[in-house]
Amino acid sequence: MNGLEKVVYHDIDALAVGDVGDLYDTELGDAPLAARDAVTRTVVSGFRTAWAYAKKMSGDPERANDYLHRVAKHLTYDFRSFNAGIMVLNLEKMRRDDFGHQYLPWVAAYGINDQQLLNCYAGNTRVELDPRWNSLPTQEPVADPLLIHWAGHRKPWKAGYVAWKGEWHEAEARLETRKSSTSAGLETIAA
Numbered sequence: 001m002n003g004l005e006k007v008v009y010h011d012i013d014a015l016a017v018g019d020v021g022d023l024y025d026t027e028l029g030d031a032p033l034a035a036r037d038a039v040t041r042t043v044v045s046g047f048r049t050a051w052a053y054a055k056k057m058s059g060d061p062e063r064a065n066d067y068l069h070r071v072a073k074h075l076t077y078d079f080r081s082f083n084a085g086i087m088v089l090n091l092e093k094m095r096r097d098d099f100g101h102q103y104l105p106w107v108a109a110y111g112i113n114d115q116q117l118l119n120c121y122a123g124n125t126r127v128e129l130d131p132r133w134n135s136l137p138t139q140e141p142v143a144d145p146l147l148i149h150w151a152g153h154r155k156p157w158k159a160g161y162v163a164w165k166g167e168w169h170e171a172e173a174r175l176e177t178r179k180s181s182t183s184a185g186l187e188t189i190a191a
């Protein structure tokens with residue numbers, strides 16, 4: 001073994017309300033990662049999203065062509081896209097696939113983002129994560145979340161309504177209490 005075998009990736013616009021240790025325990029088998037299905041209609045089909053990215057490269061048709069060929073060569077069939085905000089990554093598998101050399105350069109070569117790269121890499125070989133581990137209150141009705149992820153432009157720390165905002169503020173308040181008790185503790189040590 002060479003370093004960590006797996007890791008939980010967690011966006012900063014998200015709040016764990018369940019035990020992330022349970023998320024870490026997700027069985028990955030030989031899949032490169034676990035993530036949940038995309039919800040937003042425009043990114044549900046992996047191939048459709050790849051075409052949308054290629055369209056953005058229309059000023060450079062050679063680059064767009066190269067990108068689409070790479071995707072089609074790597075993934076035989078269309079696949080359901082996933083949201084890359086919360087993932088369990090199989091680092092052992094990604095090292096074996098030489099992800100850093102074989103796939104990461106696609107970001108610079110084609111101007112795609114992390115989510116698009118990981119979708120092109122994993123295709124339909126990912127493990128499906130319980131959507132409650134990546135509940136998306138800006139995109140779907142949410143009940144019983146384990147991890148709340150405010151994807152998109154509406155954020156709980158900004159003005160204006162967004163569902164489950166109260167949970168964010170409660171967590172913020174808990175953090176403030178912890179901060180003040182920690183500094184009080186440090187003062188006691190200093191004294």
Ligand SMILES: [Mn+2]
Binds near residue numbers: 011013
């Ligand atoms: Mn996010």
